[in-house]
Amino acid sequence: MRIKTLDVVGFGHFSNQVFYLDEESQLIYGENEAGKSTLYQFVRAILFGFAKKREKMRDFEPRNGDAFGGSIVFHDDVYGDVKVARFKNKNRGEAVVTLENGEVGNDYLLEKIISPLTKDVFDQIFSFQQEQLIDLADLDEAKLQHLLLTVGLTGSEQLNDVSQKFLKERQQIYKPSGRVPSLNQQLHKLQQLEEKINQAENEEINYQAYLAERQTLQNQLDELKQQQAELDLKQKRYTQQQKRYTQYAEWAKLNQLLEKDTIVTDEVLKETQETFQEYRFLENKEKKLLEQHRELASLNSPAFQFYVDEQRELESIQAKQLDVERLTQQIKVKKQLLQSNVEQQSNLLKMHELKSIETSTEDLEKVVAAIKTLSEEEEELVRDKIVLDNEISRVALRRKEIDRELTLLERELKTQEKIMERMQMKQSNSLNIPFAIIGVAFALAIVAGISSVTWLFLVVAVLVALGGGLLWRTTKEQQRQKAHPQLDFSQHKQEYSMQLAASDEIEGEYAHLQNEKKSLETKLGVINEQKDTWSKVYGLNPKESLSNWLTKLPAYYQIMALKEKHGQLREEMKILKEEEVVFQEALLFAKEWLPLQGKTTQEGYELLTQFIKEQQKVREETQYMEQEQASVPLQLTRVRQDLTQLETHLLSLTNQSFFRSDDIVRFIDGQTEKRQEEEELKNLTLRLEDYFSLDRPYQLSDINQQLIQVNEESERILSEQEEAQARIQKLSFDIAQLEQNGILDDLYQTRANEVTVIRQLADEWLGYKLAEDTLQAVFDYLSEQQLPAVLKMTSDYFNIFTAGRYPQVVLKDGRLQVQDKKYQYWDMTQLSTGTKDQLYIAFRLGFIQLHSEDYDAPIIIDDGWLHFDSGRKEIFFNVMIALGKNRQIICLSSDEEMKSYFEKNGVGVIQLEGRK
Missing domain, CATH: 1.10.287.950 (Methyl-accepting chemotaxis protein)
Structure with missing residues (x-):
């Protein structure tokens, strides 16, 4: 891009003026306030738009009412001559772009033509301001080196400025040795607050000691509670073992017996049972056949005769059986109520640890x-x-x-x-x-x-x-x-x-x-x-307070009510028992035919009912038995033959030498019992394995001794808990007394607020620090990628600027130095102000030259030779002329000597007149 024409309609004090620029090198000369910077801002506004109000820049809007804006004509290698016109009050300040072929566009077309050139790149890379050179004199060694490297690697000071801004913001928050930064002040305030807190805590008598002692006692109390919980588990286990020791003894006995005895298979036992059942059936049949002979003779037995004589009386007594069952049920319920009443009294005494007394x-x-x-x-x-x-x-x-x-x-x-x-x-x-x-x-x-x-x-x-x-x-x-x-x-x-x-x-x-x-x-x-x-x-426990007693004594009212209820139940039970005696006496006349000894009233009446049914059956079967009497001998013979065969088979199944029914019964019962015992052993194992380790023996005396030891240890721990709790209550009261003034609470709250502010400031400080580190990482990456080429380009320009005195710029041991003709190295601070300016410009030009293929924009230099003597100015002029062969150079200056160089060499000079 090479700017050819500046048509200023209205901008600053310029009005309807046209400037024609040389496409190579151009000097715009004028005294102070002549408008050199105004023309620079005009180029910037036309290419990139007018400044927003928030940018806080100088207002260049004309005071005479002219249209605010103008146009620029520049030449582009692709699009040819391009005219860009922009007026703030027209088309909302957007550009009107006219190409050489007549095509018209807006800002989008302009951005496409000058891309990748942007306003920031134009300001920071392709414009040289004398303020930048003045700032170099105020920088120390480290900051100057960082600035020069940043300019060489990025083409501008922006990265360095942003980094310095982050550093400044961070230091405004905190400095290790500072007092003014906000975080330093907050930390100082926190330190003073801590001193006040320490002073307040020291003024409170034994406050911290009380707190520490209470915490220690609380820890001890928690540990005692843990120990008590463990003892409760042991006590529960030993108590369960004590309660279930009878079952354990039974389990041990069954286990020992089953280990010795032999159990036949289920198939053998089933066949034996079925065979013996058949044998019993035939044996009973044999007995019945034998009894049939005797029953004919016993048809008129004394029991049957008694039934016939007393039938009406017997049936009258039997009719009262339902009343007896009702009475028996009532007696059973009363017994249960009496038992429940006694248990409730016992539970109340045990729950409240009271004695059983007689009182009103x-x-x-x-x-x-x-x-x-x-x-x-x-x-x-x-x-x-x-x-x-x-x-x-x-x-x-x-x-x-x-x-x-x-x-x-x-x-x-x-x-x-x-x-x-x-x-x-x-x-x-x-x-x-x-x-x-x-x-x-x-x-x-x-x-x-x-x-x-x-x-x-x-x-x-x-x-x-x-x-x-x-x-x-x-x-x-x-x-x-x-x-x-x-x-x-x-x-x-x-x-x-x-x-x-x-x-x-x-x-x-x-x-x-x-x-x-x-x-x-x-x-x-x-x-x-x-x-x-x-x-x-x-x-009652004399160690407890009377207020605790008052919570227990009301239990006596419940106990006395239960005792009164117990008396009422006993009276009701007495009446029922007297009524039961009347029913028992009604059965005595038939005691010769009924086995009443050891039987309850209800069982006696059930025997009477059974006796009546048997005698009624005798009466019904008498006629049938007489008819069957003739066939009894033949049936007896067949039954006895079958019994002999079954006896032989049972002997083979039970492995016995002689047949006895009792032996077979004992064999079947024994095998059945063993199976029951085996099942019982399994059930006992399931019930006991949670309380006993069944792989080792237990003695009841050992369990009782262990339970006694656990109870004693539990009592000791409970005593220690009571002592610790009492001491904690006293300490809590003392601490509450000390904290009544509220000073410590206010200080603690203030400290918490201060810590919150400090954390927020620390987070903000860390954010800036992270941003600094990120920028440094970017800088390090650019150093690795571009630094050798940048130093080579910079060295070439610096060698020319210094007339061969410093042929090379190097980065040695992490420090930027220049090498003279005698191969000696010089730090930045050892260079003169003019030499520093030359080095700065060399870095800027080195970056531009390195990226010349990426950017094709004119270089605008505003008195960049501020600290140059005549020799340096002449060298600088020659370099600008040489650069102008490939890129347009526009110099803004009020320097007469520089003007003479341009005029003497026939390079274009535009003379600006001061304000009129």
Whole structure:
């Protein structure tokens, strides 16, 4: 891109002016305020748009009412001559682009033509401002090196500016040795707050010690609770083992028996049972056939005859069987209610740890009322005792502190007395020297008077003046020293007297508090004696408070109600028993035919019903048995033959030598029992395996001993828990008293707020630090990729600018240095201001040359040779002319010498007139 024409319609103080620029190198010359920077801003506005209000730039809108804007004509290698016109009040400030072929477009077309050139790239890479050169003089070595490398790698100072901005923002938040940054101030405030908190905590008597002791006791209490929980599990396990030891003994016995006995297969046992069942059937059939012969003769048996004679009476008694069943059920229910009543009484006594006593409601109410009265008194006395103990502790600490201060004052008084004695001796000795000098003067005066030696009078005068001066000075010093020790001694004596008075007062207060404590303990002792009396009667724990007793004593009301209900149930049971006796006596007339001994009333009536049914059956079967009597012998023969065959088969199944029915029964019962025992063993195993390790033996005595040990340990831990809980309650009360003033709570809240602010500032600081690190990472990446080529281009330009004095720019040991013709290396700070400017421009031009294929934009230099002498300016001019062969160079300057170079070499110069 090469700018050919600037048509300024209205911009700043320019109005309807056209400037034609050389396509290679061009100087726009003018005095200060002539409009050089205005033309630069005009080019910038036409190419990239007018500045927004938020950009806070100078307002170039014309005051004479001309249209704000104008046009630029530039040549592009692809599109040819391109005209860009832009007016702020037309088309919303958008550009009108006209190509050489007549095509018209807007900002989108303009961006396409000049891409990748943007406003930021134009400002930061292709424009040189003298302000940038002025800033170089204020940079230290490290910042100057970083700036030059940034310019060389990115073509502008933007990366360095952003990095410096992040650093500045971060340092405004925090500096390691700073005081003004906000985070430093917050940390200082937090430190002061911590000191206040420490001071407040130290002022609270034993506050931290109480907290630590309470926490320790709480930890101990938690540990004791954990131990108690473990003991409860052991106690539960041992108790379950104790309850289930009978089952365990049964399991052990079954296990031992089953290990010895032999069990046949299920198939053999089933066949034996079926065969023996068939045998029994035939055996019973044989008996029935034999009995049939005898039954004909026993048709008129005494039992049957008794039934026939007393049939009406027997059936009358049998009709009362339902009443007997109802009565039996009522008796059973009453027994269950009586048992439940007794269990409820026992559970209440056990739950509240009370004794079973006989008392009336009136007596119990009197005791409860007395306990309520004493409970309030006991709570008030305990509360007063805690407060009194705290006050005694405070007075005791004050008493100890006063004793320590008295001891220190006594030592100080003794020390002051010794100092005053030494000072008096020293004062007496210090007066001897002046008097001795005066004495010598008088002696010399006498000698002078006798000998008439005049110069001796001069010596006498000198000695007298010297002695008098020493005497006056010594006297003043003694007076000054004498006044201060006496004053200090008097002050210490006065403080000692005040401390003695305070000691007497605190002793009196301490004795008074001790007397109050004894009085409270006496009153509590009377209450405890009464508690001991009640605890023996009612089984209450004397260590518990009376308020806890009041929660347990109401259980006696429930117990007395249960006892009253128990009496009512017993009376009802007595009536039912008397009614049962009447039913029992009704059966006695048939006791010869009914086995009533050991039977209940209901069972007796069931036997009567069975007797009646049997006799009725006898009456029905008599006729049938008479008809069957003839076939009995033949049936007996067949049955006995079948019995013989079954006996042989049963002997083979049971592996026995002789057949006996009882042996077969015992065999079947034994095998069945063993199977039942095996099933029972399985059931017992399932019930016991959660409580016993069945792979080892147990003894009931061992279980009982372990349970006793666990109970003792549990009682010990419960006692320690009660002590720890009581101590925690006392400490909590003390801590609450200390925290009533609320100072620590306010300080803690303030500290929490300050910490929140510090965290927010720290997060903000870390954000800027992370941004810095990211930029540094970008810079490091660019260094790795482009630094060698940039240094090569920079070295070429710098060699030309310095007329071969510094042929090379290098990065040595991480530091940017220049090498002279003698191969010596120079740091940046060792270079002159003009040489630094040359190096800066060399880096800028090196970057542009390195990226010449990417960007084709004119270079605009605004007095970039500010610190150059004549030689440097001439070299700079020659370089600009050489660069202009490939890229348009536009120089803005008010330098007469630079103007002369342009004019002398026939390079275009545009003369700007100042404002009129």
